Amino acid sequence: DTAVSQTPKYLVTQMGNDKSIKCEQNLGHDTMYWYKQDSKKFLKIMFSYNNKELIINETVPNRFSPKSPDKAHLNLHINSLELGDSAVYFCASSVTVSGANVLTFGAGSRLTVL
Amino acid sequence: GQNIDQPTEMTATEGAIVQINCTYQTSGFNGLFWYQQHAGEAPTFLSYNVLDGLEEKGRFSSFLSRSKGYSYLLLKELQMKDSASYLCAVRDSNYQLIWGAGTKLIIKP
Numbered sequence: 001d002t003a004v005s006q007t008p009k010y011l012v013t014q015m016g017n018d019k020s021i022k023c024e025q026n027l028g029h030d031t032m033y034w035y036k037q038d039s040k041k042f043l044k045i046m047f048s049y050n051n052k053e054l055i056i057n058e059t060v061p062n063r064f065s066p067k068s069p070d071k072a073h074l075n076l077h078i079n080s081l082e083l084g085d086s087a088v089y090f091c092a093s094s095v096t097v098s099g100a101n102v103l104t105f106g107a108g109s110r111l112t113v114l
Numbered sequence: 115g116q117n118i119d120q121p122t123e124m125t126a127t128e129g130a131i132v133q134i135n136c137t138y139q140t141s142g143f144n145g146l147f148w149y150q151q152h153a154g155e156a157p158t159f160l161s162y163n164v165l166d167g168l169e170e171k172g173r174f175s176s177f178l179s180r181s182k183g184y185s186y187l188l189l190k191e192l193q194m195k196d197s198a199s200y201l202c203a204v205r206d207s208n209y210q211l212i213w214g215a216g217t218k219l220i221i222k223p
Contacts, residue, residue: 043201101205103159107156108156
């Protein structure tokens with residue numbers, strides 16, 4: 001009954017590899033996001049999808065490719081991993097309540113690139 | 115550029131009151147959010163302010179002054195479980211969230 005679930009929780013891999021992180025939400029929200037939280041704890045938006053349509057695509061290397069097969073899923077594929085990609089990646093979904101766009105986050109996926 | 119400033123770390127005593135400040139400079143303003151993030155966990159929503167003034171929700175209150183670009187989160191009757199990072203985020207004119215780095219709050223018995 002987890003609201004936003006993402007897998008895997010931990011991912012350790014070598015430079016140059018390709019990896020994917022999956023995200024699913026059962027809240028019925030229309031909008032989903034991928035955030036990156038680096039070692040300094042800043043949360044940075046990477047992508048946002050609304051009803052499977054890409055609406056935010058920040059300055060992210062094109063090695064990162066999101067895919068939304070339906071509005072409940074937003075997966076993140078990363079090609080040719082680099083050391084600087086090591087971070088915690090959070091998936092989130094949102095609904096607007098009384099004008100506030102409230103985010104519900106997944107538990108995070110900690111990616112370590114060696 | 116856009117900037118959210120909050121103290122890196124604060125320490126308080128169980129049962130006391132603590133105020134965590136946030137100042138912002140953003141291109142436009144469409145609301146300010148506070149989120150709580152326990153170590154190794156996801157951020158969770160605490161409060162939302164879009165008009166000036168104080169919003170109270172149990173032991174937590176959040177204040178906003180748009181003219182000063184300033185907000186604070188007030189935590190009363192502190193409990194050990196309140197030890198966490200508190201993230202301030204502002205929604206700008208493009209309705210994008212700009213996040214601060216968070217304030218790590220340490221509660222001591």
